Amino acid sequence: MKNILVIYTGGTIGMVKDTKSGALRPFDMKKIYEVLPILRKLDCNIDTFQFDPIIDSSDMNAKVWLSLAKKIKQEYDNYDGFVILHGTDTMSYTASCLSFLLENLNKPVIITGSQLPLGMIRTDGRDNIISSIEIASNNSVLIPEVCIFFGNKLFRGNRTTKLNAEYFEAFYSGNYPSLAKVGINISYKQHLISSCQNKSLKVYDNLCQDVVIVKVCPTIQESFLSAIINIPNLKGIVLETYGSGNAPTNDYFLCSIEKAIKKGITVMNVTQCKAGSVEMGHYEASCGLMNLGVISGKDITTEAALTKMMFVLGNYKDKKEQIEKLKENLRGEISI
Numbered sequence: 001m002k003n004i005l006v007i008y009t010g011g012t013i014g015m016v017k018d019t020k021s022g023a024l025r026p027f028d029m030k031k032i033y034e035v036l037p038i039l040r041k042l043d044c045n046i047d048t049f050q051f052d053p054i055i056d057s058s059d060m061n062a063k064v065w066l067s068l069a070k071k072i073k074q075e076y077d078n079y080d081g082f083v084i085l086h087g088t089d090t091m092s093y094t095a096s097c098l099s100f101l102l103e104n105l106n107k108p109v110i111i112t113g114s115q116l117p118l119g120m121i122r123t124d125g126r127d128n129i130i131s132s133i134e135i136a137s138n139n140s141v142l143i144p145e146v147c148i149f150f151g152n153k154l155f156r157g158n159r160t161t162k163l164n165a166e167y168f169e170a171f172y173s174g175n176y177p178s179l180a181k182v183g184i185n186i187s188y189k190q191h192l193i194s195s196c197q198n199k200s201l202k203v204y205d206n207l208c209q210d211v212v213i214v215k216v217c218p219t220i221q222e223s224f225l226s227a228i229i230n231i232p233n234l235k236g237i238v239l240e241t242y243g244s245g246n247a248p249t250n251d252y253f254l255c256s257i258e259k260a261i262k263k264g265i266t267v268m269n270v271t272q273c274k275a276g277s278v279e280m281g282h283y284e285a286s287c288g289l290m291n292l293g294v295i296s297g298k299d300i301t302t303e304a305a306l307t308k309m310m311f312v313l314g315n316y317k318d319k320k321e322q323i324e325k326l327k328e329n330l331r332g333e334i335s336i
């Protein structure tokens with residue numbers, strides 16, 4: 001029998017109705033079998049761990065990501081798989097960050113949550129938890145990746161983005177197909193799932209927090225860029241550009257980016273589009289950025305770009321090596 005650790009960080013999924021007041025409140029993870037007795041029918045042992053405090057995922061931050069990675073490191077030999085219950089708002093950031101922090105992962109780490117609290121009749125949380133645990137404890141298909149399970153689909157976590165605040169199919173992976181679909185059966189797409197590494201797990205314990213996302217928009221002005229570039233200690237900018245990596249071509253914009261790069265700030269170009277890739281040099285509007293040494297994020301999501309920068313700038317000291325790592329496909333986050 002497989003052993004699965006369910007880690008509860010917070011979010012909508014964990015809300016149940018107080019039997020006396022009827023109000024929604026976070027549930028006690030130790031009572032998971034009381035809340036979901038059907039879990040006893042799964043062919044695995046389930047242990048639980050609850051973060052203290054549990055948080056709305058809007059409060060997610062680098063410290064919690066490092067604690068999550070540390071917890072997985074501590075429990076790695078005791079369990080066959082991990083299921084993390086998490087709010088949906090920043091789930092894609094967490095999945096992306098964990099994928100970078102956990103190198104040579106040979107066990108499934110599946111993050112799930114819900115749009116409706118577990119304590120509500122039509123909750124999607126029930127199915128999401130059950131399927132996530134079933135996938136994490138599968139005896140024939142091993143998924144050695146950090147994934148998100150949501151809306152009957154298993155995704156590579158660092159390829160996802162939250163797309164819908166209303167419907168149960170909340171997550172989208174525009175540049176990489178889902179790894180499995182749940183219907184009457186669970187159909188796995190083996191050729192899309194990473195293969196196991198013949199190396200032991202390496203868990204990193206550093207993240208650089210001095211990184212921002214700057215979204216290019218028609219009102220962008222020199223003074224805005226200048227304020228950002230002058231943020232003390234800023235180390236990295238994820239520049240969300242239009243389409244295939246295009247940005248304003250006027251002098252002030254390019255000069256500002258040049259100033260940033262000269263100050264030692266690493267700049268990565270990612271697209272605002274939910275699918276497709278940055279192709280610097282395709283239009284004149286991206287040639288300038290390319291010539292200044294802006295790194296192409298290719299088809300990376302903004303969530304993965306931010307956390308990749310946090311990871312690379314936090315764990316590699318040499319500038320040349322940082323740039324190489326940012327260009328490299330580290331955990332399946334970009335298509336080569």
Ligand code: ASP
Binds near residue numbers: 010087
């Ligand atoms: N605000 C909640 C959170 O992200 C929403 C959710 O769980 O879906 O924690």
